[in-house]
Amino acid sequence: xxxxxxxxFGTIILPKRAFQRMAGDQRQxxxxxxxxxxxxxxxxxxxxxxxxxxxxxxVPVFIPIPVENYYFWQMIxxxxxxxxxxxxxxxxxxxLGWGEETGGGFKRTLGITGLALTVxxxxxxxxxxxxxxxxxxxxxxxxxVEILSAPGFWPVFLAVYPPAxxxxxxxxxxxxxxxxxxxxxxxAGFVAxxxxxxxxxxxxxxxx
Numbered sequence: 001x002x003x004x005x006x007x008x009f010g011t012i013i014l015p016k017r018a019f020q021r022m023a024g025d026q027r028q029x030x031x032x033x034x035x036x037x038x039x040x041x042x043x044x045x046x047x048x049x050x051x052x053x054x055x056x057x058x059v060p061v062f063i064p065i066p067v068e069n070y071y072f073w074q075m076i077x078x079x080x081x082x083x084x085x086x087x088x089x090x091x092x093x094x095x096l097g098w099g100e101e102t103g104g105g106f107k108r109t110l111g112i113t114g115l116a117l118t119v120x121x122x123x124x125x126x127x128x129x130x131x132x133x134x135x136x137x138x139x140x141x142x143x144x145v146e147i148l149s150a151p152g153f154w155p156v157f158l159a160v161y162p163p164a165x166x167x168x169x170x171x172x173x174x175x176x177x178x179x180x181x182x183x184x185x186x187x188a189g190f191v192a193x194x195x196x197x198x199x200x201x202x203x204x205x206x207x208x
Contacts, residue, residue, distance in 0.1 A: 007031060011115045015172055019112050019179040029107045032114025036086045039121040040079035046129045047075040053135035057208035058145060070208060077206065085202040086117055092195040093173065097181030109180040116176035117199065123165040124203060170196050
């Protein structure tokens, strides 16, 4: 468990160093999968809390699920969805990062990309969990929406938070591509530009 927290905080504070250590870790695939699994379980638990509180999505949904039951179903599909998003994003990084001096196999790319996606998954989970807690302790969704839309700090925060999360994801994916595939940072940035909408696109379509 100590290794889990080392990689978690390393990805937040010194991501390049954490990724370099992961590149030489013999259990890199397991550690990357465990990271996604842990936050997938946490995200599913948060969706369960929202379902229990009777919350409904406040933004449009793209899949044909009744909004009154959306978080119940999100509780079920969140974990497999995040695992699928991880594998697809890692595959994009691996294939686009191909070259004569590329690094290890797909296992290395999966492990390092799993770390890189820790932060964006965490950034999605924190506000959703805060909302679930407030609703479970008695606040109504109408009251919560009123607080978030009132002039002041929260509207500004909600406007800045998503692009900041996307930008941070781009940086982490670029570092993951550079370390896992041993490619130049300029090319790694190009790889990240392609992988970024793949990962966030999956989250935007399904998670509310």
